[in-house]
Amino acid sequence: MTATYTQVAEHAGWLDLTDWGLIRTIGADRRRFLQGQTTNDLRPLVEGTGVYTAFCTPTGQLLSDGYVLEAEGGYLLVLPAETWGDISARLSEAIILDDVTLMPLQEGLGLLSLQGGAVDEVLEELGLTPPPEAPLAHHTQIWQAAELRLIRNDRTGFGGVDVCVPYEVMEEFQTALIATECLRIDDALAEVLRYEAGVPQVGVDTTERTLAAELGEPFVRTHISYTKGCYVGQEVLMRIHARGHTNRTWVPMRIEGERLPQRGAALHAPDRPDAGWLTGAVHSPALEGAILAWGFVRNEYAPAGSVLQVHSEPSAQAVVLAAAPRPAKQLLHI
Secondary structure, three states: OEOOHHHHHHOOEEEEOOOOEEEEEEOOOHHHHHHOOOOOOOOOOOOOOEEEEEEEOOOOEEEEEEEEEEEOOEEEEEEOOOOHHHHHHHHHHHOOOOOOEEEEOOOOEEEEEEEOOOHHHHHHHOOOOOOOOOOOOEEEEEEOOEEEEEEEOOOOOOOEEEEEEEHHHHHHHHHHHHHOOOEEOOHHHHHHHHHHHOOOOOOOOOOOOOEHHHHOHHHHHHHOOOOOOOOOOHHHHHHHHHHOOOOEEEEEEEEOOOOOOOOOOEEEEOOEEEEEEEEEEEEOHHHOOOEEEEEEEEHHHOOOOOEEEEOOOOOOEEEEOOOOOOOOOOOOOO
16 A cells, blocks of 8 residues: 555655665765765754755766765765765775775665655654754654664655664564555655655756756755865856856746656747757646646746747647745755
8 A cells, every 4th residue: 555645745655765875974084075076065064964965077967966964973975776876986986095984874774755744743653753844954763772863854845754764673664654654655656746846856857968057946056055165067067157047947847738748758939949858747736637847948938937839749838837836845856
């Protein structure tokens, strides 16, 4: 049995992210080292806090999103399933004379993400204290003789908490969640929730050519620092920042029609056949069942109210929206 949209909105559901990467980073040079690899600034971090970040190529293309927590005299790096292997290898290769050690933790720990309107109540029912409200605020707590880490992380716009769970109690913890009527969120519902919240997924909504800054102002605001100093990709991202914009932006659109357009479908404007393309579309309860799509459009068509034609659906028009129907407090993908 899996969660429904209404159950998540009014109660809670959980995402199985046990294939995500968890990497502990320790050593005297850990901050200087990671500062040179990630797009966001780690200097303000103190115990119990975290920051969203990204990893880029030297020319500014996005390789991965993720987040970094300050925890027990080191950093905990949390990376999506699709990218953690490559990012881990890249970080390992970058360590030369640095006093840095990378410790993969996913063999012993798995990540679940509780999402929904009553997540805190579910945690309290299990005898757990929810973390503070600030994004990525976190703490550890003992549950069934095992140490869990609870991390404030809204992935859906309904609110949420990521939980690092030792595999020795993983099955027991999932059973306890189900007993509170907090059910697993399947892949189809997860995609609806992340699109409604405006959360891009690397490798699905991006390609190897996507610049990090093209994902729009909410992503830039939460993931990129322009004041921290040198890091991989900084020169290009600073040049874009100084210029004031990219050539295209990832935007939400409402599509008139009943059939979901294909991922990659071209978008046309009356004066330009290559106005953009779609990266995905879902039937959106937040739009009363209408089709919500996201895609990259040239900046002249990015303002809200712009109307484009979906090439694969001659009768379907895409109207650019001002924002995601239900913005998450962060933009780290499901």
